[in-house]
Amino acid sequence: MASLTTITAEEIADLPRLYRNNLINSLSGFKSANLIGTMDSEGQANLAVFSSVTHFGSDPPLLGFVTRPHVVPRHTYENLKAMRHFTVNHVHKDFTLAAHQSSAKYDKDVDEFEICGLTKHFGDLHPAPYVAEAKVKIGLKFEAEYAIKENGTILVLGRIVEILTEKALIKEDGFVDLYEAGTVTINGLDAYLSPKRIARYSYARPNQGIKEI
Amino acid sequence: MASLTTITAEEIADLPRLYRNNLINSLSGFKSANLIGTMDSEGQANLAVFSSVTHFGSDPPLLGFVTRPHVVPRHTYENLKAMRHFTVNHVHKDFTLAAHQSSAKYDKDVDEFEICGLTKHFGDLHPAPYVAEAKVKIGLKFEAEYAIKENGTILVLGRIVEILTEKALIKEDGFVDLYEAGTVTINGLDAYLSPKRIARYSYARPNQGIKEI
Numbered sequence: 001m002a003s004l005t006t007i008t009a010e011e012i013a014d015l016p017r018l019y020r021n022n023l024i025n026s027l028s029g030f031k032s033a034n035l036i037g038t039m040d041s042e043g044q045a046n047l048a049v050f051s052s053v054t055h056f057g058s059d060p061p062l063l064g065f066v067t068r069p070h071v072v073p074r075h076t077y078e079n080l081k082a083m084r085h086f087t088v089n090h091v092h093k094d095f096t097l098a099a100h101q102s103s104a105k106y107d108k109d110v111d112e113f114e115i116c117g118l119t120k121h122f123g124d125l126h127p128a129p130y131v132a133e134a135k136v137k138i139g140l141k142f143e144a145e146y147a148i149k150e151n152g153t154i155l156v157l158g159r160i161v162e163i164l165t166e167k168a169l170i171k172e173d174g175f176v177d178l179y180e181a182g183t184v185t186i187n188g189l190d191a192y193l194s195p196k197r198i199a200r201y202s203y204a205r206p207n208q209g210i211k212e213i
Numbered sequence: 214m215a216s217l218t219t220i221t222a223e224e225i226a227d228l229p230r231l232y233r234n235n236l237i238n239s240l241s242g243f244k245s246a247n248l249i250g251t252m253d254s255e256g257q258a259n260l261a262v263f264s265s266v267t268h269f270g271s272d273p274p275l276l277g278f279v280t281r282p283h284v285v286p287r288h289t290y291e292n293l294k295a296m297r298h299f300t301v302n303h304v305h306k307d308f309t310l311a312a313h314q315s316s317a318k319y320d321k322d323v324d325e326f327e328i329c330g331l332t333k334h335f336g337d338l339h340p341a342p343y344v345a346e347a348k349v350k351i352g353l354k355f356e357a358e359y360a361i362k363e364n365g366t367i368l369v370l371g372r373i374v375e376i377l378t379e380k381a382l383i384k385e386d387g388f389v390d391l392y393e394a395g396t397v398t399i400n401g402l403d404a405y406l407s408p409k410r411i412a413r414y415s416y417a418r419p420n421q422g423i424k425e426i
Contacts, residue, residue, distance in 0.1 A: 004350075005380040006336070009373060012274055015387070022387035024271035027351055027376065029303055030391060030398035030408055031268070032242030054267050055244070056279055057364040058237035061225055066269055090242055096411055097423060104417040115419075123219070137217075138240055146359050150370060151270040157363060160222060163240065167218040174228070174235030178243060178400045184411065185243040185398050187391045190426070191413040195243055195398050195406035198309055203403070204317040206328075210310060213403070 026188040030195075033091035033186045035099055035118075036065070037129045038079035040108075045120060045129045046075045047112035049099045051186040053088055061160035063088060063140060066153050075108055077154065084142045085126035086158060089134035092182040096192040125161055135181045137164040175200075239401040243408075246304035246399045248312055248331075249278070250342045251292035253321075258333060258342045259288045260325035262312045264399040266301055274373040276301060276353060279366050288321055290367065297355045298339035299371060302347035305395040309405040338374055348394045350377040388413075 012020060031051035038046045056062040065088075067077045080086040091099040098116040106112060113120050119132035123139055130137040140158030147154055169181050184192050202211040225233060244264035251259045269275040278301075280290045293299040304312040311329040319325060326333050332345035336352055343350040353371030360367055382394050397405050415424040 003379070004377045005383075007376040007378075009274075009375065012373065012376070013272075017272070019387035020274075021271045023376075023383065023389060024274045024373070025268055026387075026389035026391060027274075027301075027349065027373070028266050028268040028276055029245030029247055029349075029396055030243055031245065034242055052267055053241050054265055054279070055238055055241040056361060057366060058234045059226075059230070060364065061222075061233075061237045061240075062363060063241055066267070088240075093411055097414065100414045100423060101417050104419045104421075106419050110419070136240065136242075144361075144363055146361070146368070148269060148357075148359070148370070150275060150357055150372075151273065153270060155359070155368065157361070159363075160225065160237070160240070162222065163220040163225070163236075164217045165220075166216070170218075170236065174232035174239075175401050175404070176236060176239035178239060179406060183242055185408050187408075188388050190416070191388070192411045193392060193408035194411055195400075195408040198306055198397065198405045198407055200404040201310065201313045204314050206317045206319050206323070208317075210313055 022188055030185040030187060033099065033184045033192065035089045035091060035102060035131050035134065036076050037087040037089060037131060038076050039083055039127045039129060040079045041082055044109060045111050045113055046079055047102050047116065047118065048076050049091065049102045056157060062143060062157050063138065063160065064155055064157045066155055068153050077156065080142050080156070083127060085128040086140055087128045087130045088138040088140060089131035090136040090181060090183045092135065093184050093194045094182065095133055096184055100190065123162060123164065130164065135166055135169060136176065136183065235401055243398040243400060246312065246397045246405065248302045248304060248315060248344050248347065249289050250300040250302060250344060251289050252296055252340045252342060253292045254295055257322060258324050258326055259292055260315050260329065260331065261289050262304065262315045269370060275356060275370050276351065276373065277368055277370045279368055281366050293355050293369070296340060298341040299353055300341045300343045301351040301353060302344035303349040303394060303396045305348065306397050306407045307395065308346055309397055313403065336375060336377065343377065348379050348382060349389065349396065
């Protein structure tokens with residue numbers, strides 16, 4: 001084993017802000033890469049990349065993400081609170097640059113779809129725009145929010161109202177193959193990676209071997 | 214664009230449970246792969262794989278994860294509430310099978326480190342065990358919990374008290390290179406993947422091109 005370096009809480013607190021942001025943002029492991037699409041009451045579309053979309057439950061089907069309401073990207077939060085709907089769209093390897101561009105602090109009257117060269121797609125159930133280029137698109141209704149008092153962020157929970165995807169990506173047992181989809185993952189604040197398969201394993205039980213499936 | 218299939222909320226609710234679990238667990242995108250280590254008051258170690266560890270903030274440095282307190286893996290939750298500390302350890306490509314084995318429902322007196330063939334490593338600050346084989350190990354103190362009333366899960370927030378890692382993995386600007394570390398990512402409930410680099414991009418600003426860094 002290579003020698004370990006230890007960084008204490010006191011040392012973390014003393015780090016320059018950008019260094020600390022890069023360091024701490026890398027520690028949770030690989031992150032999801034999603035574009036969240038919203039529409040305001042005037043019909044102005046908004047799109048922003050998020051790396052905090054997380055599974056919260058399958059029944060009911062819930063996804064969550066973390067946002068900073070009084071900093072960037074507040075347009076997403078304001079719009080989804082006003083219109084009660086938002087979309088989550090996977091980022092794929094052929095448009096990581098466009099996705100990253102959406103993280104810039106654009107004025108509210110800017111349509112990030114146009115600026116980033118992505119295409120709006122609308123469903124029948126709600127006004128929030130999907131990203132046409134995404135092979136996995138999820139429509140959600142605002143379900144709840146939890147104010148994280150430790151740092152002023154907000155955990156937003158959405159309930160899935162529809163899934164739009166290519167049928168071939170969904171396997172016999174419901175598994176959606178994100179490798180086949182070309183979905184990417186994020187390391188830290190700004191690195192995009194393309195995952196390659198290692199294995200899929202059977203359900204683990206005590207005193208029983210695991211098989212590859 | 215290939216033709217899209219739409220799955221509605223009503224159809225999701227009617228799916229067989231395992232199919233729905235596979236489907237909905239795939240939708241958030243790629244997930245982090247971490248082993249959470251705890252110790253109970255009797256000195257019994259526990260280890261379990263989690264795919265919900267998420268960055269909640271850098272100042273103070275906070276990670277969160279989602280757990281089901283009255284189902285598996287409750288040992289993790291009970292221990293960290295009792296002892297106030299836990300560890301987050303990256304899963305790497307050379308021990309995905311061992312990590313997956315830790316998800317089996319072992320009795321409380323079973324040490325998953327031994328069963329899974331992983332090695333305990335202890336720091337000086339707290340009693341929770343680290344995984345020696347992990348190149349990124351994070352020690353955390355229980356900070357807060359939020360009861361998610363929509364489905365009975367609990368969001369646990371921990372504050373980082375120390376980071377143990379190989380110095381070479383931390384780059385000049387604080388970025389930790391998880392590709393170099395061999396950290397893996399999870400698709401759905403049971404698929405493990407190894408990410409390959411696409412690019413790291415400069416901070417995005419309106420009306421300014423993004424560079425690779």
